[in-house]
Amino acid sequence: NAGVTQTPKFRVLKTGQSMTLLCAQDMNHEYMYWYRQDPGMGLRLIHYSVGEGTTAKGEVPDGYNVSRLKKQNFLLGLESAAPSQTSVYFCASSYRGYNQPQHFGDGTRLSIL
Amino acid sequence: AQSVTQPDIHITVSEGASLELRCNYSYGATPYLFWYVQSPGQGLQLLLKYFSGDTLVQGIKGFEAEFKRSQSSFNLRKPSVHWSDAAEYFCAVGNAGGTSYGKLTFGQGTILTVHP
Numbered sequence: 058n059a060g061v062t063q064t065p066k067f068r069v070l071k072t073g074q075s076m077t078l079l080c081a082q083d084m085n086h087e088y089m090y091w092y093r094q095d096p097g098m099g100l101r102l103i104h105y106s107v108g109e110g111t112t113a114k115g116e117v118p119d120g121y122n123v124s125r126l127k128k129q130n131f132l133l134g135l136e137s138a139a140p141s142q143t144s145v146y147f148c149a150s151s152y153r154g155y156n157q158p159q160h161f162g163d164g165t166r167l168s169i170l
Numbered sequence: 171a172q173s174v175t176q177p178d179i180h181i182t183v184s185e186g187a188s189l190e191l192r193c194n195y196s197y198g199a200t201p202y203l204f205w206y207v208q209s210p211g212q213g214l215q216l217l218l219k220y221f222s223g224d225t226l227v228q229g230i231k232g233f234e235a236e237f238k239r240s241q242s243s244f245n246l247r248k249p250s251v252h253w254s255d256a257a258e259y260f261c262a263v264g265n266a267g268g269t270s271y272g273k274l275t276f277g278q279g280t281i282l283t284v285h286p
Contacts, residue, residue, distance in 0.1 A: 097278055099277055100260070101276075107271050155202065156264070164212075
């Protein structure tokens with residue numbers, strides 16, 4: 058049982074390059090989330106999805122886009138990477154409902170030079 | 171807007187000592203509260219959660235937390251810390267309601283160091 062799988066685990070980009078982070082979950086969860094984690098700031102929500110074909114902005118959405126074409130996958134895109142986007146990115150998923158715990162992947166460490 | 175404060179950035183305890191990690195939240199109605207633990211290089215793992223009912227909740231790995239509405243707190247405790255408990259701990263709050271969609275607000279985290 059894989060749970061939530063994020064690929065890649067590490068990536069180094071140059072400023073202005075683009076890339077896509079993939080999150081896959083095998084728990085048939087309705088809700089999926091993308092967070093970024095920066096030292097001393099906890100986790101901040103970038104975008105989230107409440108079902109296939111739906112996405113919504115979180116707390117820090119600027120510079121990111123997302124897509125959820127399949128229920129099990131949630132993609133996070135950086136169109137033109139900036140050094141300020143250097144961070145650790147976490148994907149999470151949960152069942153429908155406001156009291157369901159979120160299940161997290163192991164993260165993607167992204168450096169923008 | 172809801173918010174979470176973890177006053178202690180870094181705590182050091184000796185193995186076998188008791189532990190209390192503080193969490194204060196700001197939210198108008200009854201919150202939904204969680205504690206997660208993150209080991210180095212890993213994702214977050216759920217330790218315990220509070221939704222309603224008994225204000226003392228038990229979690230995995232021998233952890234417990236107490237919800238105190240009057241103090242807007244949800245502190246995490248463990249009676250005897252093990253070296254394997256060294257990690258970063260996050261408190262998070264969510265809210266009820268159809269449009270919350272399970273979104274959480276996280277505290278800044280508390281790093282726990284355990285001395286042998």
